[in-house]
Amino acid sequence: MSKQAEFAVILKMNAMFADLGADELQRLSNLCHTQHLANGEVLFQKGDPGDALFGVRRGQVRIETGASDGSRLTLNFMGSGDLFGEVAVLDGQSRTADATAGEASELFVLRREDFLAFLEREPKVAIKIIALLCQRIRWQSERMEESMLQPLPVRLARRLCALAADFGSEVHISQEQLGVFVGAARESVNRQLQAWRKEAILDLQRGRILLRNMTKLTAIARNE
Template identity: 35%
Template sequence: MRSPPVLAQVPLFTGLAEAELEALASSLRRRSYAKGEVIFHQEDPGSACYIVETGRVKIVAASADGKQVVLALLGPGDLFGEMALLDGEPRSADAVVVEACQLLTLQRDDFLAFLRSNCDASLKLMAALARRLRRTDEFLQDAVFLDVSGRLAKALLDLGEGQGQKMPDGSLVTPRLTQGELAALVGATRESINKWLGYYRDRGLVRYEGGRVTIRKPQELRRYIY
């Protein structure tokens, strides 16, 4: 496989020479997944990591009684599944396709060999894991200090700014998500998400159509976080 353009978007691989990218690409395998397909389950052994080339993936943890929380929403250029390769432990969550996608897979031995031969990439990986830990800390603080309206406002703004589209009028459009997925993302019920989306809509802050939220007044919505 020739070096896919998406590799240049992966922070772990930035700064690599073209020859290094080509060598890495020779170890990659491409696979397509349909919407709703499970890439791996929690407690599965970890044999490979994945790079999102197209589409979107969610990382989901579930309790014994079936309650779910979305830990991350991933798009093109995002790497996932690497933790189990580093510590040899089972998968800590499910990975599920949100939008039909193409993934690039890198087997554990190839991934570890790459890290051993590239100190800079190892440092970047540590930085990425540190950022993930910070996000986890932030998520826990939000669960304690913010109510549902604040957590929803923050999640919508993060989605709009990180994975959405910024329109010429300054509004933000989030990726397509169901209210159930939004509920799992902020740790709330679907009913409460419906209630607060209606509240924001009635005040002219958002519009919800076709699974996408248009944030019409981002600065005003941000006030609900504090």
């Protein structure tokens, strides 16, 4: 499968472009480039000009925001097939968060200038974009509540459930990363995981978490 066709599939999967016609999709896909990232490499930082949209071909990219004091909060975790940077590509303003490769990755890149030119040629797409943006706004609000009003066990359970949906019952992530992910200290994460291990909800290995009892975990995620 050509690079372009692969990108078209990613676009199609991502709701933003889900109901574009095959022809529109193909013309859009033809505009893409690719880019490689080493593990830990920074793709962009807060404040950088937002001049492209990215799709993950393989690998993993963390979207995170850092407070001035160094505490970080991971907003999202993009895996194969995920798109990000839609906002920056539309309005061209600077990035609101940092993006770092969580492992060696390859990305599809759709540059702003190319995308805008496309939108100009195909105004019907603009209408669909509005719906996507609304969806994004809603998603953000939910995320907001989740991360601040809920206690750590709930946040942690939710993250694990979300990761399980992407990667199956064997989640490959360090406790440190998981800590950053839910906005908590590594030690706190560890203690909670230990407690759950004693309840046979999961098992722990170096850099890996094996989810044993998703039923209980989702119950915790729903806040009992």
